[in-house]
Amino acid sequence: MLTERQLLILKAIVDDYITNAEPVGSRSVSKRDEVSYSPATIRNEMSDLEELGFLEKPHSSAGRIPSQKGYRYYVDHLLSPTKLTKGEVSDIESVLDHRFNEFEQLIKQSAKVLSSLTSYTSIVLGPEVFESTLRQIQLIPISSSQAVVIIVTDTGHVESQTVQFPGDLEGAELEKVVNILNDRLRGVPLARLQDKLSVEISTLLKQYVNQYESMLKMLGEVFQTHQNEKVFYGGKTNILAQPEFNNVERVRNILNIFEEDTLVSKLFRSEGNGLTIKIGEENRFEPFDDCTIITATYSLDGNHMGTVGILGPTRMEYPRVISIMDYLSKDMTKILTAWHQKNS
Amino acid sequence: MLTERQLLILKAIVDDYITNAEPVGSRSVSKRDEVSYSPATIRNEMSDLEELGFLEKPHSSAGRIPSQKGYRYYVDHLLSPTKLTKGEVSDIESVLDHRFNEFEQLIKQSAKVLSSLTSYTSIVLGPEVFESTLRQIQLIPISSSQAVVIIVTDTGHVESQTVQFPGDLEGAELEKVVNILNDRLRGVPLARLQDKLSVEISTLLKQYVNQYESMLKMLGEVFQTHQNEKVFYGGKTNILAQPEFNNVERVRNILNIFEEDTLVSKLFRSEGNGLTIKIGEENRFEPFDDCTIITATYSLDGNHMGTVGILGPTRMEYPRVISIMDYLSKDMTKILTAWHQKNS
DNA sequence: TTTAGCACTCGCAGATCGAGAGTGCTAACA
DNA sequence: TGTTAGCACTCTCGATCTGCGAGTGCTAAA
The missing domain is CATH 3.30.390.60 (Heat-inducible transcription repressor hrca homolog; domain 3)
Known part of the structure; x- marks a missing residue:
C-alpha cells in the first residue's frame, strides 16, 4: 500500500509530466504548492515509487517519468476529473445541436469536436450494422x-x-x-x-x-457485402504534434493503421459499456505501445450503438479528456434518442 | 542552347539523382556507360549547367542536384518513357478488369493500383457531378x-x-x-x-x-447540397517513405491537406486533357514546393470526367510514373466506356 | 523522521578533428 | 583547342572529447 505522501508525489509527478512532457525531478515536485517536503525527502519517496514500479528513469540523472503502471494507478485512484469549461460545453452542444438528417452527420460532427477539443486524434465508430x-x-x-x-x-x-x-x-x-x-x-x-x-x-x-x-x-x-461499421476520424494528424511522435517511421506506422478501417474498428470497439481506458501495452497492439486509447459508448434506447474513441500518447491529459468524452457520449446518446423518436 | 554533351550530362545527373536521392558528383557521372568523358570534363560542363540554372549545389563540396528548371527541361526534352513491364500491365489490368457494380469501385481500385505501383501517393477525383x-x-x-x-x-x-x-x-x-x-x-x-x-x-x-x-x-x-466530386486516395502515407520527407512538421502540413477534400480536388483537378506535370513551385502552393504532381484525365464518350493524380517528391521517377499514368488513364476510359454502354 | 550537503552520474551541446567526397583551377597533353 | 591529370581547397559528416547542468543517492546532522 502506498502512503498518503507517496500518492501525493505520484500524482504530482504524473500531472507535471502530462503537461510538460519532460522528466520531472525532485526539486520541481518540491516546489509545487500542494507539496511541502524538501527535494531530498521527495527523492527518497521517488526512489521507493520507482522500486514499486510506478516510476521510471530515462537515465540515471534525469528526473522520473510515470511508468505504464504509474499511469494506470493514477487513472484508477488519483485522478480528479476536471469540470468542463463553459466554452467546452458550448462547443459540444452547439455542434451536436445542429439539425441533421442523417445519422452519420451526427457522428462526423462528434469526431470533429472531440479532436478539436482534445487535440488528439478521435475515432468514432458508427453503429454496428x-x-x-x-x-x-x-x-x-x-x-x-x-x-x-x-x-x-x-x-x-x-x-x-x-x-x-x-x-x-x-x-x-x-x-x-x-x-x-x-x-x-x-x-x-x-x-x-x-x-x-x-x-x-x-x-x-x-x-x-x-x-x-x-x-x-x-x-x-x-x-x-454489407459495409462494416463505418469509421470516422477527427484530427488524424493531431497526434503528429505530440513531441513523442517526432519520428517519421513511427508516425507512418500509426497513420497506416488509420487506412484500414476494419482494423481500426476492431481496435477501438469498446467492450463494456461506459468509459474504457487502455494504456500502452494494455492495447495489445505493438504500434500503440506508448499510446493510450480512451473509448466511451453511445447508445440508443439503452442498446449499445457505437463507440467514440481518442488516441493519444500515454502521457495524456486524462482528467480533461475523460470529462469531455463522458459528456460527449452522453450528449450523443441523448440527441440520438430524441432524433430517433422523432423519425420512427 | 545546350550542347549534345550537356544534354547527355544533364540527363545522366537527373537519372542518377532520381534513383539515389543523393547529390551526384562528376566521378559517378563519368563512370556511366553512356558517358565517355573524364570527371574533369564533366566538372566543367556541370559548372556551366549550374550557371545556366539547370543544376544546384547543396553545398560547395557536394555533387550537384537538378534544379526545378533542370527537372522541367528533363521532362520536356530528355525523358525517355519506359515501357511498362508485363507485371505492371497485368497489375493494372487485373485490378480494373475486376467486375464492378458501382462507378466508385473502379475509381477506388485505380487509386490503389496507382499508389502501389508507383509507391507515391495517388489521388483520384471522381466525376465532376x-x-x-x-x-x-x-x-x-x-x-x-x-x-x-x-x-x-x-x-x-x-x-x-x-x-x-x-x-x-x-x-x-x-x-x-x-x-x-x-x-x-x-x-x-x-x-x-x-x-x-x-x-x-x-x-x-x-x-x-x-x-x-x-x-x-x-x-x-x-x-x-450536392456532394462535391469525391476524392479517393491511395497510399496516403507512401510519401512519408521518401527521404525528403523525414521531417514531421512538413509531413503534417501535407497530410493535413489530404483532410480537406475540396482543397485537394482544386489542387489536383487537371485543366487540359491528357497528362499534366507540375514541378515544385509550378504548383503555386507552398507546401508542395518540393513536390511534383502529375495528373491525367479519364473520360467517357470523349467527355472529360475526372482526374487521376500522383503526388511525389520533385525527385520523381518521371519516366515510369508517366508511362503508368498514361496507361492507367486510358484503360480507365476504356473500361468506363464499356461499362457505361452496358448499363445505359 | 526530515533535511542539508556533497560527491557522483549521465546526457546534452559545443568544440575539435580527421576522413572522404567533390570541386575548381592550372598546366600539360593530343 | 578541347580534353584530362593533378592538386590544393572546401565542406560535410561522424567520432571523440569536454564542460555544464540537472538530478540522483548517500551520509550525517538537526
Whole structure:
C-alpha cells in the first residue's frame, strides 16, 4: 500500500509530466504548492515509487517519468476529473445541436469536436450494422441492367448499393419481390438476412418471379457485402504534434493503421459499456505501445450503438479528456434518442 | 542552347539523382556507360549547367542536384518513357478488369493500383457531378418524417440522401411528384436543377400536391447540397517513405491537406486533357514546393470526367510514373466506356 | 523522521578533428 | 583547342572529447 505522501508525489509527478512532457525531478515536485517536503525527502519517496514500479528513469540523472503502471494507478485512484469549461460545453452542444438528417452527420460532427477539443486524434465508430435489424428494403431499377438497393435499419441508418439486375423484370413482378422481402425480412437482424434468404425467401420467390435465380444471386451478394461499421476520424494528424511522435517511421506506422478501417474498428470497439481506458501495452497492439486509447459508448434506447474513441500518447491529459468524452457520449446518446423518436 | 554533351550530362545527373536521392558528383557521372568523358570534363560542363540554372549545389563540396528548371527541361526534352513491364500491365489490368457494380469501385481500385505501383501517393477525383446530367430521381419514404432521395446521373453515378419529409403525403401524390420530377428534370445538368425547380417545377407541384411548400423546400435542399466530386486516395502515407520527407512538421502540413477534400480536388483537378506535370513551385502552393504532381484525365464518350493524380517528391521517377499514368488513364476510359454502354 | 550537503552520474551541446567526397583551377597533353 | 591529370581547397559528416547542468543517492546532522 502506498502512503498518503507517496500518492501525493505520484500524482504530482504524473500531472507535471502530462503537461510538460519532460522528466520531472525532485526539486520541481518540491516546489509545487500542494507539496511541502524538501527535494531530498521527495527523492527518497521517488526512489521507493520507482522500486514499486510506478516510476521510471530515462537515465540515471534525469528526473522520473510515470511508468505504464504509474499511469494506470493514477487513472484508477488519483485522478480528479476536471469540470468542463463553459466554452467546452458550448462547443459540444452547439455542434451536436445542429439539425441533421442523417445519422452519420451526427457522428462526423462528434469526431470533429472531440479532436478539436482534445487535440488528439478521435475515432468514432458508427453503429454496428450487424446487430441492427432491417426496417425496410427497396429496389429501384435505374437502367436496363442495374438497380439500387436501399436498406433502412431500425436505427435509422440508410445504406444504398448499386447492383446488377435482371433487366427483363416487369414492374408488377418487381413490386411483388419488394413486398415479399419487406414482409419477411422486417425486424430481422442484418447478420441473419443471408439465412432467411436461402431458407424462406427462395421458395417464395420461385413461385412469383420468373428471373428468380438471378434475383436470388443478386440479393445474396447484397446481404453479404454489407459495409462494416463505418469509421470516422477527427484530427488524424493531431497526434503528429505530440513531441513523442517526432519520428517519421513511427508516425507512418500509426497513420497506416488509420487506412484500414476494419482494423481500426476492431481496435477501438469498446467492450463494456461506459468509459474504457487502455494504456500502452494494455492495447495489445505493438504500434500503440506508448499510446493510450480512451473509448466511451453511445447508445440508443439503452442498446449499445457505437463507440467514440481518442488516441493519444500515454502521457495524456486524462482528467480533461475523460470529462469531455463522458459528456460527449452522453450528449450523443441523448440527441440520438430524441432524433430517433422523432423519425420512427 | 545546350550542347549534345550537356544534354547527355544533364540527363545522366537527373537519372542518377532520381534513383539515389543523393547529390551526384562528376566521378559517378563519368563512370556511366553512356558517358565517355573524364570527371574533369564533366566538372566543367556541370559548372556551366549550374550557371545556366539547370543544376544546384547543396553545398560547395557536394555533387550537384537538378534544379526545378533542370527537372522541367528533363521532362520536356530528355525523358525517355519506359515501357511498362508485363507485371505492371497485368497489375493494372487485373485490378480494373475486376467486375464492378458501382462507378466508385473502379475509381477506388485505380487509386490503389496507382499508389502501389508507383509507391507515391495517388489521388483520384471522381466525376465532376455538376457537369453531369440527371437521369433519374427517386423518392422513398422510410418513416413518417423521413425519406431517401436517390439521384442517378447520366454517367451512372448514384447518390442517395436522407431528408426530412412531409409525413402526410399519400402514395398517389408521392408518385405524382416523382413523375413530375423525372419528366421535367431528365437530362438537366445537376448544376441547373435549382433553377428548374423554382421556375417550372414549383408551379406544377402547386397544382398536384397539398404539401407542396415543404416539398419544395426539401427538394431545394437536396439540389443544393450536392456532394462535391469525391476524392479517393491511395497510399496516403507512401510519401512519408521518401527521404525528403523525414521531417514531421512538413509531413503534417501535407497530410493535413489530404483532410480537406475540396482543397485537394482544386489542387489536383487537371485543366487540359491528357497528362499534366507540375514541378515544385509550378504548383503555386507552398507546401508542395518540393513536390511534383502529375495528373491525367479519364473520360467517357470523349467527355472529360475526372482526374487521376500522383503526388511525389520533385525527385520523381518521371519516366515510369508517366508511362503508368498514361496507361492507367486510358484503360480507365476504356473500361468506363464499356461499362457505361452496358448499363445505359 | 526530515533535511542539508556533497560527491557522483549521465546526457546534452559545443568544440575539435580527421576522413572522404567533390570541386575548381592550372598546366600539360593530343 | 578541347580534353584530362593533378592538386590544393572546401565542406560535410561522424567520432571523440569536454564542460555544464540537472538530478540522483548517500551520509550525517538537526
